[in-house]
Amino acid sequence: MNHDIDSLTQAWRSHRNSHLFLANARAHLDIALQPFVDSHTGEVQGLGAHLRGAEKLGFEAPHLAHEFAVETGCLTEFVTLLRARAIARFARIAEARSLLLLLPVSRHILDLDGALLKETRNLAAKHKLAPEAICLEPPAANGLIRQDRIDRFVMTARGFGFSHAHDGLESIGTPLQTLYEQGPRLLKLGRSFFAGLHGDARRMRFAASLVDLAHALGGRVLAQNVETEADLRACREMGCDLVQGALIAEPTLDLQTLRRCYDTIGAAALRHGEAPGADPDFLMQEMEVLPSIRTGASISRALEIFRTNARQTVLPVLDPLDHPAGLILEPDLKSLLYTSYGRDLLLNPTIDNHLRRFIRHCAVADIHTPLETLVEISSSARSEGIVITRSGRYAGYLPTNALLKLSNEARLRNAQDQNPLTKLPGNAAIFDHIGKAARQSDVDRAFCYVDFDNFKPFNDTYGFRLGDRALMLFAEISRRKLQNLSAFIGHVGGDDFFLGLAGIPIEELEEVMRGLRRDFRHEAESLHEASHRRQGFILARDRKGQPQRYPLLSCSIAVLFLPRRVRVNDPDTLSTHIAVLKSRAKATQDGVSVCHLGPDNDINSANHER
Structure with a gap:
């Protein structure tokens, strides 16, 4: 041979x-x-x-x-x-x-x-x-x-x-x-x-x-x-x-x-x-497992399914691999069925009445798709609903009313953990981001904690309304400054913010944080009275009731940098480092303190991959 x-x-x-x-x-x-x-x-x-x-x-x-x-x-x-x-x-x-x-x-x-x-x-x-x-x-x-x-x-x-x-x-x-x-x-x-x-x-x-x-x-x-x-x-x-x-x-x-x-x-x-998130469980509760039909089936079979299931108005069509091929809407069949000789034409085996003539395109999404994405798909598809799949095969159908409920659920999820003033994600979302990012060892990551300097005397002098404006100002500057970066921006509460970034070299990161602090300090000057801006400070009483001079409003930023191949399995152990960094940042001249957590740093539950 x-x-x-x-x-x-x-x-x-x-x-x-x-x-x-x-x-x-x-x-x-x-x-x-x-x-x-x-x-x-x-x-x-x-x-x-x-x-x-x-x-x-x-x-x-x-x-x-x-x-x-x-x-x-x-x-x-x-x-x-x-x-x-x-x-x-x-x-x-x-x-x-x-x-x-x-x-x-x-x-x-x-x-x-x-x-x-x-x-x-x-x-x-x-x-x-x-x-x-x-x-x-x-x-x-x-x-x-x-x-x-x-x-x-x-x-x-x-x-x-x-x-x-x-x-x-x-x-x-x-x-x-x-x-x-x-x-x-x-x-x-x-x-x-x-x-x-x-x-x-x-x-x-x-x-x-x-x-x-x-x-x-x-x-x-x-x-x-x-x-x-x-x-x-x-x-x-x-x-x-x-x-x-x-x-x-x-x-x-x-x-x-x-x-x-x-x-x-x-x-x-x-x-x-x-x-895996909780979305698959939620979808399983909301979707309907409607009877389906194969692409090669007859129109009489489709009519029989609609007749047997009186409340069903949508019929998912599947190919031999159980993959969705589209939808058949009951009104499309009825529109021809109720015309003169319509039923005879539909059921006549000698006439080409292939089911494909009535199949409509439909939006399809996997059961793991986030709720927010499903809402976006449904709005762009303008369809009767969305066919849900699991590993590509038909799992169920989300009708229009369920999509409205999904939309409300998505908005509710965001609102429950959203700071009502800055509209930024709150602590639950922040902790979730930290936990995931701490274990994502294939990319450089940075956890940045922002704390306003002299915010209490500012509030005492100008009132909570201007204090709120200062908080909203920082949120706005952060969005503007970080919009082209992979940045997570959260509001811990009060005058504390969190910024999460990934894929940025440490030198560039330091410059971005210094620029953010500089922009906030400059724009926050407009919140002070002209006389305070000229003299560069405000007079307010400290916690003991004694009058003190306080610099104009600014912020300190503590940055914990995790390079690639460093994975922290217990995010709570990062808190000690952050606490030290926050104090150090307030003591530095430029208000930014960076700690590089690498193989030479000791931290509990940290793995350094080779």
Whole structure:
């Protein structure tokens, strides 16, 4: 056998023609599979196909093999060979019928007729796989590929029952109307978009909005090439549903190495202080587990479900993998049902009354999605409600009235822990931030405590109304000064504030804090009377009732800096350091004291990772 392969290879090197190319492709090329997993649970949701062995045919990259197939007129045979191999390998996985297989589509395939898609469907059927289990990945539009070519391909593929993945969610080349009409199952993000995102508040807000938009369109977001735990954290913060990359698993030819669930996700979350919130429990109480219907079912079956469940007006539609495909609204069926001969037309088996004609796009969200994000998705989707999934599969439905309750719940949560004066998060949110950040050892962190200087004599002199204005002034300056940083701004109470930052070098951090103190001191001068500003102090009585001179209003800032690889498991142990720093900050000339907590510092329950 090896002798035959060697002879085949030698012949190919001497005569590079289509016949020998296909023969060597059968002998040398193979398909590696790479899992992509749920970003919350690590459960495998599908596998991507990757061509391996192109170098054995003398091609430096897989796409060059496609180029040769185009030049020699054997592209259809070549692609059919690769797909047959990919589908056969995928089908050998025990859980294949509940997973998704991503098949890449080169730009050359876009203009082929439906014969290749028909053959792909036949290959899937041969292994008892539904067409919906195949997700095709056409390339993104660019200078070589016009959008209309991709659009035609997608619509043709949908006619065969295949879904598709949209490549390049971060690009703006595809009109939103096109995305809405095409309804991609997956929307892919490249690493260039999320790498280094953690610590950049402005980019994070934009990225999260983009992911929310994808969910409003009914798709799931797949972050590719996730290589580090920092990448994973950024993807989770953005709201990505799925992740794929070296951090989880490399493409492999050995099916025995594939797992059903990868604990990388949960382990990383624990290391960085992430924990499931209470939102899933709340959603389970509010969502309705409505009877659903399959995409291939008959219209009479849909009518029967509505008749049996008199109060149900929305019918979730699922594909064979239990993934949401959209919604059917009872009024849409009734509008035709009550017309002349409407019922006869709907139920006539000789007429094309496919259920897909009545399926509407719907917003889809994972059960771990924060309440605030669900509210944003519902407002942007303008739909009847949101289909809730767990690991991509149908879990329930949130109707409009439940979304209103969610909105009220989100506002109530914020209000309960919000300082009524500054509208900043209070102690519960501050403690939660400290606990998580103290364990997030993959990034530099800073805990900054701000205490006003001479606030009591200021209040005694000018009254609580101006005192409140001073507090609001500091909150406003903090928001303005830190808006482009990954800053958490909280109000501990009274004249004490908390600032949490991440991903900022200690030298830059010190300068930011000094600038913040300088701006507050300058703007707070306007709260004093002109005579006090001229003399630079106010006269007030101390706690013993004795008159004293007090400098104009300012603040002191104590900064505890935790570098990367330093993890504090018990955040309460940070309090001792902060107390010392606050006293030190008030004694310094510039009012800022910084402590660098590293391997040379001693603190209880601190781990210094190597």
